[in-house]
Amino acid sequence: VAMIADAWHTMSDTFTSLIILVSFWIAARPADEHHPFGHGRAESVGAIIIGTLLAVIGFMFMKESIMRLLIYQAAQFTPLAIIVFGISVIVKEGLAQFSLWAGKKIDSQALRADGWHHRSDAIASGLIVLGALAGVRLWWIDGVMGIAVSALILYATYSVLKGAVSSIFGEKTDPAIEAKIRTLVLNNAPTASCIHHIHVHRYGDHVELTLHCKLPPEMNLKEAHDLATTMEEAIRKELQVEPTIHIEPLVDSE
Template identity: 50%
Template sequence: MKRNIGVIISWLSIVLNIVLFAIKLWVGLLYNSVALIADAWHTLTDSVSSFAVLIGIKISDKPADEEHPFGHGRAELVSTIFVGFLLALVGVNFTYESFIKLRDHQESQYGMWAIIVTVISLVVKEIMAQYSIIFGKKINSKSLVADGWHHRSDAFSSLIILVGLFLGKYFWWMDGVLGLIVSALIFYTTYSILKEAFSLFLGEKIDDDLKESILQIGKYNFEYPLEAHHFLLHQYGNHAELTFHIYLPGDMSLNEASKVAMDYQKLIRDEHNIGVTIHIDSLEK
């Protein structure tokens, strides 16, 4: 059910972004504004990224199979990285366009339609950002959260452009500078999205709160000082696999040691809903 919410939000995002793109592009061409046109294409990339998120969610929901024993969860990371690189391309293009406009001393005169469309875009994009980020966190979808920040970057760029619309008549360079600011926002969003996605791909250390919880479970449910150590956590989208070591007395029977490990694994799975594999080390050295 939760994943279905992600699909619905993605489809809604695609439709709304295409409508906003068409309106913003029309206004940008009407006033010959590189900033408004850049903002329009930024909005269109939201549709493409939402479609990528949609594909990522669909693939990540596929069950594990022989070739992918840990499932397909990392498909969402792939779609997240795609969103990041798409944003980077948009930023590069409009940085170039803005420099050209400043170099040639081109100015733009804005009218009422530019203000109306920009206000509508700002409000709609922030609402979309809120829903994507909130529900993305609820269903543990990194790509949906990334898409939400993509929406928010578009809302920020619309806000900046809105301020510039009121100042444009006083400064000829306003449109070119706004284009550069929008590009900078796009690059910052790109950096944030790719940093998190690549970090997950490379592997991150176990969260301190999760580690402490596991240690407490071992402390209060077993008579032996298990001293859990050497934690390794592997993220597969909405599925995680945890491995770590425990100490048990060297004279303990194999059956007893296996029972302790299996009981510990079950307690952790029930508490945190993650896959667990425990390696047993002997206290005798």
């Protein structure tokens, strides 16, 4: 069961790679009348689909592994099978390293999800090799290893879905990024104060930033507008985001 579970898990790599390609294609489409912020969140949708696929595989083989333990049937492993799965550990971990590196480099949630998928494959295959070597004397090892592989798949599912759903719902701005934004505002507008309501809205590669700040009440509308434009240009250049700054008058009590 463990080998069959791992084979299905490996075959699912083909489908997940196809899902990633499609999600990248959709995410790369420009903004249109109905989607003014682009289609970047298609990557998160792709990651949710990958997570759902992993969940189905995990639950299916958890059930099969438990049934194998209940009927007391030992599995037979050939030396060739052990060698093949040993090689697959190296190959899958190599794919995992590349996907995780690429995902970090281009900040792609879908690629990071695929990297974790590959890594869970590598760990699963490694467990199977260990189980195969011990399986001659321990009849129950196939079922136990099958449960272990299934647990890894389900853990990968949790990691993938948690990140993708959190991204779609919207996440709190990183404190380091928020501090950098405040510094940029104050460096380009020393009279600005009470910087608040900093929100970062991610749509794949397209990122929108909104914030509120207060300016002296004696400043006229044109001066306030020009200063807001200066702040926006500085933020846009430094952080590669599309900022919108809302100006409020500073009252004496503040």
